[in-house]
Amino acid sequence: MGIKNAVVTNEAPHRLAHRFSGYFDRVLVDAPCSGESMFRKNPEARTEWSIDNVTLCSNRQLDILRHAKDMLKSGGRLIYSTCTLSPEENERVISKFLKLNPNFQIEDIKTYQGFDKGRIDWTIEKFHDIEKTIRIRPHRVPGEGHYIAVLRKMEGTASKKPKYSEGVTNLKSPKEYFRFTEEFLLDTPRGKYILFGNQLYIIPEEILSLKNLKVVTPGWHLGTIKKKRFEPSHALALSLNKQHVNYSWNLDGDSSEIIAYLKGETLDAKGSNEKGWYLIEVDGYSIGWAKLSNNMLKNHYPKYLLWNNWV
Numbered sequence: 001m002g003i004k005n006a007v008v009t010n011e012a013p014h015r016l017a018h019r020f021s022g023y024f025d026r027v028l029v030d031a032p033c034s035g036e037s038m039f040r041k042n043p044e045a046r047t048e049w050s051i052d053n054v055t056l057c058s059n060r061q062l063d064i065l066r067h068a069k070d071m072l073k074s075g076g077r078l079i080y081s082t083c084t085l086s087p088e089e090n091e092r093v094i095s096k097f098l099k100l101n102p103n104f105q106i107e108d109i110k111t112y113q114g115f116d117k118g119r120i121d122w123t124i125e126k127f128h129d130i131e132k133t134i135r136i137r138p139h140r141v142p143g144e145g146h147y148i149a150v151l152r153k154m155e156g157t158a159s160k161k162p163k164y165s166e167g168v169t170n171l172k173s174p175k176e177y178f179r180f181t182e183e184f185l186l187d188t189p190r191g192k193y194i195l196f197g198n199q200l201y202i203i204p205e206e207i208l209s210l211k212n213l214k215v216v217t218p219g220w221h222l223g224t225i226k227k228k229r230f231e232p233s234h235a236l237a238l239s240l241n242k243q244h245v246n247y248s249w250n251l252d253g254d255s256s257e258i259i260a261y262l263k264g265e266t267l268d269a270k271g272s273n274e275k276g277w278y279l280i281e282v283d284g285y286s287i288g289w290a291k292l293s294n295n296m297l298k299n300h301y302p303k304y305l306l307w308n309n310w311v
Contacts (some may be wrong), residue, residue, distance in 0.1 A: 002238025002286075005204040008216040013067035019208055020071045027068045027076070031061045031093075033084040037138060037145035058088045065097050069104065069153065078104070078151040083144060085137070087122035090147040091130050095123035098151075106132040107150045114141035118149070174200065176230040177222065184246050184277045189236075194218055198225045199233075234302050237279055237289050248279040249290065249297065258282055261290075262307040267297040 009016065034054045038045040065080065072078055082089055098104055106129045118133035120126055133149040177200055181188040191202035196218055203210075203219035210218055221235040242248035249269070251258045257267055261280060269292055278290050278297060290297035 002235050002240075004202070004220040004239055006220075007204065007207055007210065007218055009210075010214045010216055013064050015213065017067035017070040019213065022071070022073050023208065024071050025073055025076050026079070027071055028079045029061075029064055029068050029081070031057075031064060031080060031082050031089070033057050033061070033082040033089050034086060036084040036086060038083065040138065040144070054086050054088050057084075058093055061089060061093045062096055065093070066100075069097075069101060072153045074153055074155050076153045077107070078153065080147075080149045080151065082147045084147070085135075085145050087119065090135070090149075091118050091122040091127075091133065092124060094118075094133060094149045094151075095125070095127040095130060098127065098129075099124065103154045104151045105154060106130070107152050108132050109134050109148060109150055112141075116140065118147075174225055174230070176225055176228060180223070180230040180232065180277070184232075185240075186244055186246060189220070189222060191220075195225075199223075200225060200230075231300075232277060232289055234288055234305075237286055239286075240279055241284075241286055242279060242281060245277075245279045247274055247276060247292070248281055250281045250284065253283045259307065261288070261299060261301060262305075264299050264301055264303065264306045264308075266299055268295070269297045270295045 034049055034057050035042075035045045036049065039049075061080075061082070065078070068078055080094060084090070094106070098106070109132065111134060114136070116135040116137060118130040118135060120128055120130055123130045133147065136143075136146040136148070138145045174195070178188065189202060191205065194201050194203050196215075200222045201217070201219040202222060207219070220239065221233045223230055223232040223236055242250075249267075249272075251261060261267060267290065272292060272295065275292050278292055279286055280288050280290050280297075280301075288302070289300040291300060292298075
């Protein structure tokens with residue numbers, strides 16, 4: 001998506017809470033649930049449902065919240081959401097959490113037509129503030145059912161001042177990368193470079209040490225080092241626009257060319273003499289790369305995003 005300051009991990013909540021204590025202004029818990037809202041479009045969800053699974057999910061959700069709260073700064077917001085309808089995983093989880101954590105309170109949420117209030121009678125000890133949470137029911141709005149609660153951390157124990165990027169070496173970026181940027185970009189993206197295998201990233205300035213964590217992507221993905229050459233990533237394309245590159249190619253959103261590009265096809269580029277990497281845009285919005293050679297733009301749109309995979 002071209003997001004420059006994101007790190008993706010695959011970790012247990014307690015391990016994240018230990019590393020990121022008091023670190024975040026906001027935490028979103030999109031909780032694993034029994035998926036009752038998926039019954040309409042996913043028959044498998046029906047066969048996997050059971051009372052025991054609802055109980056298992058409820059306990060797991062409360063445990064995730066227990067660790068999520070520790071990652072919040074004082075004054076931070078914790079958003080809890082599920083795609084299920086059961087009270088055990090929604091109102092009851094939130095009321096249990098608030099009973100255990102009186103320094104949190106429920107905040108009002110802007111509502112829209114078809115949104116319902118949380119149910120007081122489905123909480124422990126008739127917790128009245130639960131009406132500030134939201135139920136979205138599939139028979140009231142287009143789409144599936146959901147539950148949403150927004151909580152504010154009113155106070156908490158101050159955490160130790162974090163040591164940003166501890167244990168991360170500020171590498172000199174490979175020469176292949178600099179050759180690419182000098183030839184095709186007007187400005188070279190700079191920061192704390194890290195090689196993840198043969199993948200080159202810039203890590204966010206204020207990230208904590210990622211040592212001993214299961215990391216999927218450690219930052220802004222720039223591209224891949226391949227046999228003494230550099231191939232730019234899709235993420236890099238989406239983070240740029242034509243003001244950042246030497247060569248760009250704009251496609252009309254209503255043209256047959258954009259459909260061809262999204263299908264992974266080569267584009268005719270007669271009349272263009274500058275070989276190399278082109279940023280492909282649609283009505284001024286960046287969508288990917290192509291490489292010009294012999295009056296043809298070779299497609300570098302990611303295979304997993306190709307049109308044929310989605311229609």
